[in-house]
Amino acid sequence: MFLKRIEIQGFKSFAEKTVFELGQGMTAVVGPNGCGKSNVVEAVRWVLGEQRPSTLRTKAMGDVIFSGSSGCGPVSLAQVTLVLDNSLRPLPIDTDEVSLSRRLYKDGQSRYLLNMRSCMLKDIKGVLYNSGLGAPEYAIMQREMIDILLANKGNERRLLLEEAA
Amino acid sequence: MFLKRIEIQGFKSFAEKTVFELGQGMTAVVGPNGCGKSNVVEAVRWVLGEQRPSTLRTKAMGDVIFSGSSGCGPVSLAQVTLVLDNSLRPLPIDTDEVSLSRRLYKDGQSRYLLNMRSCMLKDIKGVLYNSGLGAPEYAIMQREMIDILLANKGNERRLLLEEAA
Amino acid sequence: AKSRFWETWDRVNQHFGETFAQLFPGGKAWLELTGEGSALSRDIEFVVHPPGKRTRPIELLSGGERALTALAFMFALYKEKAGPLCILDEVDAPLDDANTSRFLDMLDSFSKKTQYVVVTHNRFTMSKASRLLGVTMDKGVSKLVSVQLSEGGAQKVS
């Protein structure tokens, strides 16, 4: 197991801090239409450094901050944290657990954290470089990707092949 | 009931003449992936006068002719017939049944038939004009249409609204 | 032509609110014309409120919510002018069980005026059909087969 848990707060429909504990073997995420499952997938894509709002179904990155509902007023911060098992040191960091976080404030301020210390996106990318988590599209496949891969209008096939090389 | 049966021969994966008997109430078309269900839907779209190969997943209209498989050699003619119940005279034709057919020959020759007599596409369109079957996209909704309707890049919503007006 | 457009527009707008609320209990939706120019050339916008949620850009809707919104629009048009025949190809694929059930109830209420043919992999949809037409592929050639519904889904009748 590599990913121990995902913590989502203020990101899209997750107004309150929500913790997904993973483990060995395959985890299935289930629930009715519109409950937030794809938002969880996008949260992981986002914390891994995704920069294009269009892959998160938004026009502007600020739209990923919970914008209010009948049950809760809007919030001013979106935060996602991944906690990774590093006990066999797959990552070049000397801690048994490694946490990666990304924050976006309503005023547009954006922060990345590595083990709770502020850092740059390139530091996160550097840590993940040879881990297989460096490219979000290599780790995440959503339903829309099937059509994109088959249509082959961009160079998605090549980008994925290069990630495997 | 309006559509009594669909006869498909030489169209896409239907190498041999296949007759689908419909009736009152909802008919479900079922079968494994790739068996030909969407090809049946496209056959109806085609016989109603669809001119754009892209809506039939092809680049050229000639691609809808069965092009051979391990079980059957290629054929030179694609033909689809709809048999409609006209006993209450919803259509301006004085027969209890009305059949609409479209043929495409490998040499590119194309024919439409109304009650088995050769006619022009505009004659078919004229007969269907106020029946609600004049516009294939009003009668047929495929999975891809959901994204097209939601994306609203063309004027599909308007075309459908005008059909209802 | 223009006044007829506005009459149709008002009625379809009302129908859309009704069909949407039937598929999204507690939800609201309506149509708006965007931009400038004549009524006949402006874009039609869907303004959509699933229950409990605020109106957001429509791109943020989930896969199932998008499918239901498109279906609500089609059914609203059919309330205005029912097509005699309507063929649906796997529109139920993104729906959860509760939404499949609402969709099938709506289909049932429309099937007095419209003959529906539904391509589906969904057992619940199959169970509501008046007949099942089975298709199979044999060495690259499509063929009709008799099927019946059983525990494991639609089965070929030998």
Next chain:
Amino acid sequence: AKSRFWETWDRVNQHFGETFAQLFPGGKAWLELTGEGSALSRDIEFVVHPPGKRTRPIELLSGGERALTALAFMFALYKEKAGPLCILDEVDAPLDDANTSRFLDMLDSFSKKTQYVVVTHNRFTMSKASRLLGVTMDKGVSKLVSVQLSEGGAQKVS
């Protein structure tokens, strides 16, 4: 870099043939580079033969066949270099029962090297999971809920 590209290319091409044949028993597939120019700039084409069918333009493939082809490609890349984590969002939605089963068998064989998280509405997929994480929506706010698998699908644990 160029010779390394060709070595990877050859291996991935072989993997793709294997994963495709596992998802389409009796089928064949391989990759080709189209057009001109350096190997690193030409387009990658999927050449695909479902069993019994001739190679055709890839657009003619059915919805389920397209999904399986994309999955065969992803699994082929993972045979070359397994990602430690792979999240799949409703990729099983277009698959019939037999293909869902083949997909899940393949997932199982890859899950020694890769931790899979699968968003799904498919009961069969749920039945193969090591755990179910349930999500629900309450007045527009998403929350985690305990769920367990029962006859009617995934049910909330009260």
